[in-house]
Amino acid sequence: MARIKEYLRILTKSPIILIAFFIILTFGSISLGKNAEINQYAIVTAIGIDKVENSDNEVEISLLTFVPVAQQSFTEKYKVIKAKGESVSEAIDFAGLSLGRRVGFNHVKILVINEEYFSDNASVEMDFLVRDKNLALSTSVVCTDAKASEFLEAVQKLDSESSIKIDDIIEFNNEYVYSNESTLETFYKGLYGPSKSSLVSFIALSDNSDEGVTVSANNGEGQAGNSGSQSSSQSEKTIQNDGSTILCREGREIRHLNSEDMKKINFLRGSFVRGSITIENFSDEVFHNARLTFDIYESFINKRVKFENNIPIVNADVKVYVKLTEAKEDDLEIKENVDYKNMSEKAVNALEKEVKSIIKEGLDILRENQCDIIDVYTLLYNHDPNAMQNFLKSLEDEEDYLNHIIFKISPQIYSS
Amino acid sequence: MKDRTINIWQAGILLFIIIFANKILVLPSLLYSGANIEGMFCYLISFLLEIGLITLFIFLKRKYPTYSFSKLVKEKLGVITLKIVYVLIAFFFFCKLILIYNVTYIFFKDLIYKSSGNFLFLICLLPIVNYLAVCDLRSFGRTVQLFFPIIFIILLFCVITSFIGIEGMPLFFQSNVSDVFLTTIKHTTAFGDVIFLFLFMDKIEYKKGDGKKLFFLATFAMTFVCMIMLAFYFSYTYTSFMHPYAIFEILGKVKDYGGLGRIDVVAVILVMILTYLQMGIYLKCFTLSFHVVFPKLSDAYALTTFNGVFLILVFLLIRNLERTITYGENFLPYLSLISFVLIPLCVIVFLVMRRKKNGKD
Numbered sequence: 001m002a003r004i005k006e007y008l009r010i011l012t013k014s015p016i017i018l019i020a021f022f023i024i025l026t027f028g029s030i031s032l033g034k035n036a037e038i039n040q041y042a043i044v045t046a047i048g049i050d051k052v053e054n055s056d057n058e059v060e061i062s063l064l065t066f067v068p069v070a071q072q073s074f075t076e077k078y079k080v081i082k083a084k085g086e087s088v089s090e091a092i093d094f095a096g097l098s099l100g101r102r103v104g105f106n107h108v109k110i111l112v113i114n115e116e117y118f119s120d121n122a123s124v125e126m127d128f129l130v131r132d133k134n135l136a137l138s139t140s141v142v143c144t145d146a147k148a149s150e151f152l153e154a155v156q157k158l159d160s161e162s163s164i165k166i167d168d169i170i171e172f173n174n175e176y177v178y179s180n181e182s183t184l185e186t187f188y189k190g191l192y193g194p195s196k197s198s199l200v201s202f203i204a205l206s207d208n209s210d211e212g213v214t215v216s217a218n219n220g221e222g223q224a225g226n227s228g229s230q231s232s233s234q235s236e237k238t239i240q241n242d243g244s245t246i247l248c249r250e251g252r253e254i255r256h257l258n259s260e261d262m263k264k265i266n267f268l269r270g271s272f273v274r275g276s277i278t279i280e281n282f283s284d285e286v287f288h289n290a291r292l293t294f295d296i297y298e299s300f301i302n303k304r305v306k307f308e309n310n311i312p313i314v315n316a317d318v319k320v321y322v323k324l325t326e327a328k329e330d331d332l333e334i335k336e337n338v339d340y341k342n343m344s345e346k347a348v349n350a351l352e353k354e355v356k357s358i359i360k361e362g363l364d365i366l367r368e369n370q371c372d373i374i375d376v377y378t379l380l381y382n383h384d385p386n387a388m389q390n391f392l393k394s395l396e397d398e399e400d401y402l403n404h405i406i407f408k409i410s411p412q413i414y415s416s
Numbered sequence: 417m418k419d420r421t422i423n424i425w426q427a428g429i430l431l432f433i434i435i436f437a438n439k440i441l442v443l444p445s446l447l448y449s450g451a452n453i454e455g456m457f458c459y460l461i462s463f464l465l466e467i468g469l470i471t472l473f474i475f476l477k478r479k480y481p482t483y484s485f486s487k488l489v490k491e492k493l494g495v496i497t498l499k500i501v502y503v504l505i506a507f508f509f510f511c512k513l514i515l516i517y518n519v520t521y522i523f524f525k526d527l528i529y530k531s532s533g534n535f536l537f538l539i540c541l542l543p544i545v546n547y548l549a550v551c552d553l554r555s556f557g558r559t560v561q562l563f564f565p566i567i568f569i570i571l572l573f574c575v576i577t578s579f580i581g582i583e584g585m586p587l588f589f590q591s592n593v594s595d596v597f598l599t600t601i602k603h604t605t606a607f608g609d610v611i612f613l614f615l616f617m618d619k620i621e622y623k624k625g626d627g628k629k630l631f632f633l634a635t636f637a638m639t640f641v642c643m644i645m646l647a648f649y650f651s652y653t654y655t656s657f658m659h660p661y662a663i664f665e666i667l668g669k670v671k672d673y674g675g676l677g678r679i680d681v682v683a684v685i686l687v688m689i690l691t692y693l694q695m696g697i698y699l700k701c702f703t704l705s706f707h708v709v710f711p712k713l714s715d716a717y718a719l720t721t722f723n724g725v726f727l728i729l730v731f732l733l734i735r736n737l738e739r740t741i742t743y744g745e746n747f748l749p750y751l752s753l754i755s756f757v758l759i760p761l762c763v764i765v766f767l768v769m770r771r772k773k774n775g776k777d
Contacts, residue, residue, distance in 0.1 A: 013555065018547055026540050030532075130658065133526045136668065137658070185655060192654040194587055378587050385589045 038068055041104035042096065045078070046155060046166070047129070048112040048148030051120075052084055059117075060084045061091035062149035063103065064156060078159060080152045088128040105135040109167040111184065112148040112155075113141065115202070118246070119253035130184060137185040140170045143246050146205035154205055154237045157215040164213060169241050173201055177266045177275025177296065178243035178259035191251050194381070195372030199265075202244040202256065205237055212240030247371055255369050264362030267318065267355065268374050270301030277322065279354050284346040290329035294322035294351065305379045307387040310394060311406060312380045318411045320355055343415045355411035367402045376405060419553035421619050424626040426557030428633035429564045430697060431610060435466070435637035437512070437694040438606040438744075440663040441519055441687065444645045446741065448656040450599030453649055454591040456642070458600040462607040463638045465756055470634055472763045473613045474627035477620070479770060484618035486708045492766050499709055501758065505615070506705035508754045510722065512609065513698045514729055515748060517541070518740040520691045523661055526737075528684065534731065541695065542723065548696030549703050550715050553619050556700065560693055570686045571640050574667060577679065578647035581669030586653040605748035608755030609694075610634070612701045614763075660737060663687065 011017055048062035060082060067077045081098055085091030096103045111129065129135050144151045155166045173179040182200045190198025204212075214236050243259030257265070266272050275296040282290050298321040305314050324343070343351075366373060381388045392398045422430075439459075447455030480488060489498045521537050548556055613620070613630075648662040651669045659665040664687075667680040699722065706718035733743060 018544065022544050023540070026536075030536060133660075137655070138668075185652075188655045188658065189584075189653060375584070378585055382585060382588045 040102060042066075042081075042099045042101040043104055043107050045107050046110045046112060046152055047105075047108055048080075048114075048152045049088065049117060050114045050148045051117040057086050058084055059086075059088055059091055060149065061088060061095055062112075062152045063092075063095050063099075064152045065099065066107070078156045080149060080156055082149055092128075105132055108135055108139050110140045110142055110170060112151050113143055114148045115143045115145050115246070115253070117148075118143050118200070124251070126184065126187075130188065135184075137188070138183050140167060141182045141184055141187055141200050142170060143200050143202045144205055145202075150237075151203070151205050151239075154215050154239055157237075158213060158239060161215055162213075166239070169239075170201060170203075173241070173243070175272065175274050176243065177263045177272040177299075179241070179262055180243075180245050180266070182245075187248070190248070190373070193375060194377040195375055196250045197371035197373050198248050199257075199373060200246045200248060201241075202246050204240040204242070204244065206240060207235070207237060211242060212238040214238045247369060247373075249369065249371055254371070255365075257365070261362075261365055264358050264365060265373060266362075267299070267359050268301065268316070268362045268366070270299055270318070272296075273298055275299075276325070277320075277351060277354055277358075279347075279350045282347065282350055284344045286344070287327060287329055290327050292324060292328075292347070293326035295325045297321040297323060303374075303376065303379055305376070305383045307380075307384055307391070310387065310391055311404070312376075312388070312391055313406045313408060314376055314379070315408045315410065316359070318355060318359065318409060319414065320351070320411065321414045322351065323415065343413070348413045348415075351413045352411045355413070356409050359407075359409050359411075363402075363407055370399050370402060372402055377401070380405075419616075419619050421621050422554055422557035422616070423621050424623070424629050425633075426554075426561055427613065427616065427620045428630050429560045430557070430616075431470070431613065431630060432564070432633045432637040433560060433567070433690060433693050434609045434612060434697055435634060436641060436690050437609050437698075438516055438519065439641050440644050441523055441661050442737070442741065443603060443606050444648045444662040445657055445660050446603060446745075447599055447645075448649065450602065451591040451595045453586040453588055453653075454596050455599060456645060456649065457596045458603060459642055459645055461596075461600045462604060463642075465604075466607055466610050466638075467631075467634065469608070469610045469755065469760065470613065470630060472760055473610075473617070474630065476614075476763050476766065477617060477622050478627075479767065480617075481622055482618065485614040487618070488766055489762060492769055493762070501762065502705045502708040504754050504758060505611070506702050506709065508611075508751050509698045509701040509705065510725070511748055511751055512605075513695060513702070513722075513726065514733060515605065515740070515744050516691065516694055516698070517726075517730060518733060518743070519737075520687060522737045522740060523664070523687065524684075527661070527664065538727070538730070541692070544692055545695040545699050546719055546723070548692070549699035550719065553616065553700070556696065563689055563693065567686065567689060570682055570689075574663060574683060574686065575640060575643045575647065577670045578644065578651065578666035581666060582647060582650040584650075584653050586649060586656075602745050602749055604752035604756065605744050608752050609698075611755045611759050612697055614759060615701050615704050 011021075042063070043066040044063045045066060046064035048064075050060040050062070052058035052060050061084075063081045063083075065079050065081050067079050081095050083091045083094035083098060085094055092103050111126070113126075126141075129139075130137070142151075158164055158166065170181060172181075174181040180199045180201060182198070187198045187200060190196070206212075215238075216236060243262050245257045245262050246253050247255040247257050263275065266275075273296075276293050277296065278291065278293045280291050282292050298319075300319045302317045302319075303314055304317075305312060307313070322343075324347075377388075380391075391404075392401060395401060395404060444455070447458050451458060476485075476488075486498060486502065489501055493501075521534065524537065525532065548559070644663055644666065647666050648659070649656055651666055652659055664680050664683045667683045670679060699719075702722055703715050703718040706721065707713070707715070710717065733739065
């Protein structure tokens with residue numbers, strides 16, 4: 001009895017013990033009494049949005065949903081659930097009705113939008129998804145030329161047939177000079193930023209293509225989530241991620257960029273770690289009229305800005321670390337250890353020229369479309385707000401400021 | 417229960433904890449909406465005012481080391497003024513309790529306990545907060561002392577990792593001075609909690625040079641708050657207004673880009689610990705003020721009054737974040753007059769009266 005009294009005395013004198021006691025008691029007992037979350041929520045990993053044909057307001061939502069199945073193998077089972085509604089939120093509610101669960105967006109990694117639907121007004125169409133607090137703004141956004149539902153079905157197949165996951169593919173886009181990873185966050189950051197421009201990844205889904213990952217797909221009566229249907233016939237679909245990107249301004253598509261265009265723009269952005277540069281007809285002590293390809297290991301860009309006579313000047317120092325990986329020339333023989341071979345001054349100069357030309361072409365694309373993807377506006381404005389405002393006022397069209405900024409590009413090539 | 421004294425470190429830790437109240441969740445986003453990146457100046461202005469309040473407290477404590485604030489008001493300004501001042505202080509802390517409860521509840525509901533109602537949250541929170549309010553101040557001081565290293569380590573972790581998520585530069589100088597000041601006034605409600613020091617004035621052991629310790633811990637907390645706010649603004653730049661829960665979002669950003677897994681849970685733990693302790697301090701201040709207004713009534717009356725009115729208001733007010741923010745932006749700023757005008761005015765009056773008395777002597 002004395003011990004119990006002593007224990008109670010300690011308990012009442014130490015609020016910390018009481019706090020711990022209360023937390024364990026309340027949270028513990030409540031958790032024990034609750035249903036498993038998996039029975040309440042449908043775990044959605046990808047969302048697709050399509051416009052319904054012959055309807056102005058209706059949208060079709062496709063949800064790539066994880067289906068818990070007791071099995072001994074490692075494979076996760078997914079199904080594509082489709083629903084239509086007057087708005088995205090209504091369609092999601094109907095999808096929840098079909099599933100018999102609430103639709104949980106916490107695990108969504110990609111949002112697939114049909115290009116036609118996207119080009120109308122992407123920011124308005126994605127409004128619901130941005131307002132939803134459970135959908136992370138880091139969710140990748142992808143545009144596709146096919147129906148988003150078909151794309152998700154192909155993704156489902158890809159997942160079940162291989163270890164390749166679509167979100168891994170998209171996430172890796174950031175690594176390469178030819179592509180770009182776009183998320184809801186980057187899209188809106190671009191849209192609300194001074195340039196109002198953003199980039200959105202584009203992945204094609206085609207029936208016959210020489211490039212990309214091929215997956216089997218169902219035709220005819222085969223429905224999503226019903227892939228085992230005997231009446232369905234098998235065909236092939238190719239998911240083609242070639243770096244294509246949609247350039248948007250004010251939330252609307254203004255140009256479809258290919259991987260070469262992206263390479264040019266990414267050199268200006270300096271946000272990649274892999275890629276290659278090729279120089280043609282190169283001659284020095286070792287090579288004669290050779291075609292040399294260099295792998296890029298790292299690239300940095302340092303932009304310094306100033307105003308001269310009310311004209312903004314951007315000095316861009318581009319540092320590129322390269323290594324010769326391929327040489328094509330008639331009668332070429334490797335006679336010495338190429339790993340120890342330093343790049344000749346001529347090769348460095350040729351590469352610098354090539355980088356300069358790539359960046360110039362990238363600038364031309366941005367100028368032509370009045371899309372300040374590299375956000376020099378912020379740099380200039382933060383450097384000297386008054387000078388920037390004066391400069392903008394001096395222009396006939398303030399939106400066309402990129403065409404009136406002088407860029408001085410200084411590439412520096414380093415052999416790695 | 418008669419409160420025993422706390423040492424200056426314990427008072428400093430209480431101050432450290434209260435400085436985070438209402439500042440690291442929704443405030444950064446609201447300030448960005450009002451004043452863009454210049455919202456950081458709103459923090460600086462309000463923190464300067466809080467530093468001023470701490471300075472006044474130290475000054476008063478030096479002049480009247482054994483006096484309580486209520487005794488000073490009673491002696492210098494009379495009983496009626498005492499009652500008015502303490503009714504206002506009690507009201508101030510009561511309203512702040514509702515605000516912090518609402519914001520935290522909506523935060524947890526939005527992000528974790530979607531299906532859980534207000535009732536569950538109240539069960540988890542109210543008994544402990546009530547206990548913290550009635551327990552001896554020294555026990556409370558020791559509890560916060562025990563939690564301080566945990567809070568400090570989590571904060572340090574949040575700040576360091578959040579800087580990994582920083583990318584890009586926001587656009588500066590978009591807002592003018594009036595935007596900054598109007599936004600500051602609109603959100604002063606998140607500041608001014610440091611007046612709790614005046615209420616515990618006679619319960620804080622104070623020796624020569626202890627003021628530096630208070631300043632050290634206060635500026636330390638303010639630095640942490642500013643760093644969280646900066647990391648948030650520089651991580652999200654133009655979309656800062658779209659992210660309502662700053663401390664959670666900055667770790668979320670690192671999770672996304674650093675491949676570190678769900679480390680945003682760390683922020684949830686921090687918010688949970690801080691909310692318990694901050695609400696405990698608020699309620700302790702409320703009961704203390706209640707006791708001054710009604711000296712013959714025990715703490716039980718104070719807590720019954722609080723719980724009754726609190727439950728009614730909480731059920732009326734809690735709907736969503738928008739409603740809470742409307743309450744915080746439109747009604748509560750007037751209450752900041754209590755912390756930033758009324759208390760300093762009282763202190764200045766005491767000091768002037770003391771000087772006159774010394775002059776006459």
